[in-house]
Amino acid sequence: MKPFWALSRAILRGFVRDRTSVFFAVVFPLMFLVLFGGLFSDQSVGKVDMIVVGDASLVDDLPADARDDFDDTFHVVRSDDLDDALDQVRKGDADVAVEQQGDTLVAHYSQTDPAKAGIVAGTLRALVDGTNIALTGQQPTYDLRVESVEDDSLSTIQYYTPGLLGWAVAMSAAFGAAATLQGWRQSKLLRRLQLAPVSTRSVVGARVSVTVSIALVQMAIFIGVGGIFFGLTLTGAWWMAIPLLVVGTLCFMAIGLLAGAITKTQEGAVNAANFLVLPMAFLSGSFFALDDAPQWLQTFSELLPLKHLNDGMLDVMVRGEPWTAALVPMAILAAFALVVTLVAARLFRWDTA
Structure with a gap:
């Protein structure tokens, strides 16, 4: 065990002394967490800006309970100039302009913001339907109740933390393995270790453990x-993120070994690892969700190991899933690590020549 501990200490000291490695492994990803946490930790939906043109009795004569809901949804200003109101909506200064023509409430909105347009159309439709029911005196047969599938403690930062953590670990593991392999090869340290009375298991074990x-x-x-500054709350079997993270680290170490095996310089190895990991981060949901991406892109993302690492940690850390939710991602990552390691071993060379 002495060679193992000696190599482990040497590798760890080399990492700590290399400020660039520490920056890109810890500080750089943490900057994104702080940035996203600051931007989205207190995210809320603002009121819809409405311009009421002329007399609109349907809006003015709302019952008390409907008035409260209406005021919670809309910020209303009055105008007598329809053309000016339409111009404000067109420019984005207002979300909707309404006018009442007889018994018809006409809403003018812009399609530049489909989400806000959907809120406007749905809310006004409910308003008109509710008024019709009130005037006829007939009670509706059915009722609607909406509930969130997540608990009340869920916040936006909880979605970003697992993805950014997955990217940080992937980057650190891949870059570290690629740079170490090429650095040892260029300095002839690999040859010295080959001739030294140190087993291959000790060398590999030291690198993996660090x-x-x-x-x-x-x-x-x-x-x-995330917990101290942005209200991150762990749910479910969050502890399963630990073994999942370990398997994910091994997977991206294998990618780093492959990058080091196919290149001839340390700079080339790091660039190759970056070429593999950075696009994967964007295509795996580390920075933004892929729900609105084309179907072919969502299908392609299922082939990327970082996608399964992110989804697995998201399930067990914040979605409240049971510990079994991490088993399939762990199996996929382990299989990927095995295949890539075998390919890297096949391409491995002791010298740069």
């Missing part, structure tokens, strides 16, 4: 910062 330890430290920092 990388996994760094990943666990990253996880602790992300959860700590």
